[in-house]
Amino acid sequence: MDIAHGFLIIAVIILGARLFGEVGARFGVPTVIGEIVAGLVLGPSLLGWVEPDATLQFLAQGGIIMLLFEVGMDTDIHHMAKTGLKPFIVANAGVAWPLLLGFLVSYYVLGMDLLPSLFIGGTLTATSIGITVRVLSELRQRHTHEAQIVIGAAVIDDVLGVLVLAFLYHFAESGEMSWLGTAQIALYVFLFMLLAPVFSKLISFIIDRFERHSASPGFLLTLAVGHLLLMSYLAHLIGAPEILGAFAAGLAMGQHFRLHVPEGFAGVPFRSGINQIMDANPSMAGRLADQVKPLIHTFAPIFFVMVGVSMNLREIDWHSLFVWQMSGLLLLVSFVGKFLSGFAVREKRLGQVAIGLAMIPRGEVGLIFAQLGFSQHIISSTVYAALILVIMFSTLAPPFLLKAFYSRYGSRLHPAEELP
């Protein structure tokens, strides 16, 4: 792809996303769906103007990590902490149910082999946090109690998805179940989730100290972006998804984040120094949030369009009865499996429904699973086609369901005085 042609393609993606998003919004369609549909239209499914090229995938991933950085900045960790272990429970249920049901249906009902059945189960585990967050924001529900649970769960869910993928991939390669290797990655990820925000907070303190001495504009933004990219790389290095690093960096740079040594630990050395460094810095957070927005407005749509571009509907044999049966069954499994995750925690019934619905969107991670399985000859082209259909419907339908749910039950779930 030469450079000028690349400019044209990105212009087409950005303007296409905007066009479909805005036109869709007139008809009550969530804008994120408009952007994915723009990808289906512009991509190989229909017009074939945009191909899943390496530079575009890179920009798309840049968009999603910046979006997750913003989600992190916008997350009140103390508010989320009140949800306790609920995000963790929802995430585990949301991975376990689809994996188990997907496996059982593939192995026993569809009569497939062990490894492909496991892979199909794995494809159904991932929640697309990008889509979920966009829809919750659009519905102005991003700061509700159940949204806190869902966002936490979706981040953890992505980590679990990567663990499952690493496990299955190793199994496919060597024929051995590597429990130890998986446990090791899980340990690294756990440590990363503990240390990354503390480290990021320290970096953000240093940035704040040096900013006033800066010789040229853009100091805060470029250092924050550099840090965000480094954390995404580190997350990848230890075997976690990049978005985990971006989320951790954002969490620490948000206006709510502070880590005070509790009163009871008066003997801790440098206690007041630590408290000063780890104190909230809403002024810097506010400026950074303003400066990050233009980057997100520009790059996040590229991500959602590329989700649509990556789903090549031409690879589906629409006349095959087996494809329809299989995708119908798996779609049912993928909806029911994720929906059940909402009921794994003790909440009001409506809150459980909201959580269950918000966990359904699939998107990019499911596609990565399916593509890997296909390229490694673990699943056939027929199964791959069926999975693309499943992912497409479980990406496109939930935003509508969520929107319908909140417009009907939102006021009962959150009586006016409760709304943030």
Next chain:
Amino acid sequence: MDIAHGFLIIAVIILGARLFGEVGARFGVPTVIGEIVAGLVLGPSLLGWVEPDATLQFLAQGGIIMLLFEVGMDTDIHHMAKTGLKPFIVANAGVAWPLLLGFLVSYYVLGMDLLPSLFIGGTLTATSIGITVRVLSELRQRHTHEAQIVIGAAVIDDVLGVLVLAFLYHFAESGEMSWLGTAQIALYVFLFMLLAPVFSKLISFIIDRFERHSASPGFLLTLAVGHLLLMSYLAHLIGAPEILGAFAAGLAMGQHFRLHVPEGFAGVPFRSGINQIMDANPSMAGRLADQVKPLIHTFAPIFFVMVGVSMNLREIDWHSLFVWQMSGLLLLVSFVGKFLSGFAVREKRLGQVAIGLAMIPRGEVGLIFAQLGFSQHIISSTVYAALILVIMFSTLAPPFLLKAFYSRYGSRLHPAEELP
């Protein structure tokens, strides 16, 4: 380059640019030089951490077109119009002198063949508008009379450079001098420079009209970025450099741009409608300028670092006397040739010196010339190495000269009451 590794590389580029820029600034070095030096250090010349990869080149070019968009927005066309034909004269002199002198020295003094001699002359013609603009901004001289001339000249200069390159490339391929083809491109470019701002102004009027009905944030920015990318592509399509399209788009979206049908043409149909559409819109321009800045802060440094990365000093045989002689001679030619361009227009003597100095920086376009000549076997690796040395010195030295000049003579050139 996998995606996580790409994040790491870009983090290294952004943070390296900032580090070298800030540290350099402590010692009075223009930040843009710090960024180019960061590229020399990180690139194959020294550490070899950053290679000139396709995605990085793409992001770098994205950075330079956004910078030129901002330069366009910041340019008062009515102020620039007062400089009349001066930018055009300076640009022509700034291309003609280095081309002629470079050719004569190569052909007669160094005894080279016709085509390589022409190519060497061509390599010396291009002014790096990016570097010039950055230095003038840093010295707070971007809005002075001579800066208006230099910015206009540097944009025209880039067009002339592309024309020379197209001409020489065609000559190298076919052995024929294609005057007609070159004249045709020149005509297209001329028409583009007339029509592109008018078209962009119309688009910006439409954006303004639709913005209030937008369903999601970022409408203005994403449409402006999409338009800027399209204009860059169109410029490339007609044979002009991409930055010309970006500059034209920025010019029309800046707060000063308006195109009123003059009073004398009262009979023109739709006169008041045209005047309304083509009226200045400072409120929208102001908001857009704020939102474009974060993109520029993030991407422009990638461009300047990649200029440094592209100059591989390891390709130079430092022990070859011929390389030193040749580059010394050509360096002299490249300085004198561009410097003379300042004296092609009637200005105060100090103004002529300022213009001459500001026209010297080379950078990326010279590199493209040299790389093309080398890859087409028109120039030898020795000549290529000498050209890289010439480009390096004529990129790194002028910012210092300009800074020294303005700190010594700036107050005489612009007595306090004249300063904008």
